[in-house]
Amino acid sequence: MNLQTLTSGISPLDLRSCLISKKGEIIYEHYRDQDTASKIAKTNSCTKSILSALICIAMDQGLLPQADTTISTFFPQLAAKEDPRYREMTLHHLLTMTAGLEWTEFGGANSFPRMTRTPDWVQFVLDQPLRDAPGSRMEYNSGVSQLLSAILVQASGMPIARFAEMNLFGPLGIESYKWEQDPQGIHTGGFGLWLRPSDMLKFGQLYLNQGSWENQQLISKDLALRSVQPAIHVEAPRRGAYGWHWWADSYTLExxxxxxxxxxxxxxxxxxGQFIHVIPSLEIVVVLTDDKRKKAQFPGDVFRQFIAPFLLRREH
Known part of the structure; x- marks a missing residue:
């Protein structure tokens, strides 16, 4: 299988970009036009995985306690709530989206769009009722990502973007970015980070290297590995499992x-259509980005339908 085969398969999809690296070397690079390579663009919820990395770094530095620490440490108002389950909620529960809050990500009264229309996003999330016992069920929730952002600001004493520049972006050589903020000036944890495709690839490579970059351990190996391990299986129509703000799955080619x-x-x-895929056994990172309106996008899973079978046939 040669790379031309892959090009012929994905060209009709009109992706914004498709980058593939193996053992740190780019083996495939496609951009819709010449400007795309140098332009930052929305990564949307890939922001969550960047936030996960920053949380791990803060834990490594001793700025944040262990993942089983209850979040009432950072939000004392939770201790006053009538439902005692609020006091059981931990950093691990936020990272794995198992906080138990009643939430519908894209619609309804308890939702991500509703949160963004309020004057205090963090308070909006803390005010939500509990539906499940913390740790029992995964419910995708950009609100808990904002809680993690607020916690990281408390722990580090600086804006998240500055913490990222010092501990992640700087070492990786990520110089061009934009990061949105909530009304309190807290950088958005669940979305809102703009990056170049090549910098998304660097971030994926960092995790392929188990937290190491150019002989520097940016994230401890233990936390880099723990954060991407399946922590809880997700409910249909989603597939696979969820870790610390990372998704996990497997692919089989018959x-x-x-x-x-x-x-x-x-x-x-x-x-x-923004993705950073890391395949440890093949030592491969794949970045996919898109910017077309939903109706104009390929309706399936580009990685599983085109990239994954190509990679396995290439290996075999």
């Missing part, structure tokens, strides 16, 4: 005249 081939992978996913 190829003709060959033995079954498969791999496990973890990935950052953002609305509208």
């Amino acid at each position: 190829a003709e005249n060959t033995s079954e081939a498969s791999f496990d992978y973890f990935y950052a996913r953002g609305f509208g």
Whole structure:
């Protein structure tokens, strides 16, 4: 299988970008036009995985306590709530989206769009009722990402973007970015970070290297590995599992005249076709970005339908 085969498969999809690296070397690079390579664009919920990295770094530095610490440490008002389950909510529950809050991400009274129309996003999330016991069920929730952002600001004593520049963006050589903020000036934890595709690839490579970059351990190996491990299985129509603001899944190719081939992978996913896929067993990172309106986008999973089978056939 040659790279031209992949090009012929994805060209009709009109992706904004598709980058593939193996062992740190780019083996495939496609941009819709010459300007795309140098332009930052919305990563949407890939922001969550960046935030996860920053939380891990803060834990490594001793700025944040262990993941089983209850968040009432940072939000004392939770201790006064009548429902005692609020006091059981931990950093791990926020990172795995298992906080138990009643939430519908894209609609209804308890939702991400509703949160963004309020004067205090963090308070809006803290005011939500509990539906499940913390830790029992995953409910996708950009509100808990904003709680993590607020916690990181408390712990580090600085804006998240500055913390990122010092501990993540700087070492990775990420110089061009934009990061949106809530009304209190807290950088958005669940979305709102703009990056170049090549810088998204660097971030994926950092995790392929288990937190190491150019002989510097930016994230401890223990936390880099723990954060991408499946923590809880997700409910249909989503597939796979969820870790610390990372998704995890596996892919199997039942190829003709060959033995079954498969791999496990973890990935950052953002609305509208933004992805960073990491495949440890193949030492491969794949970045996909798109910017078309939903009706104009390919309706399926580009990675699983085009990239994954190509990579496995190439390996075999």
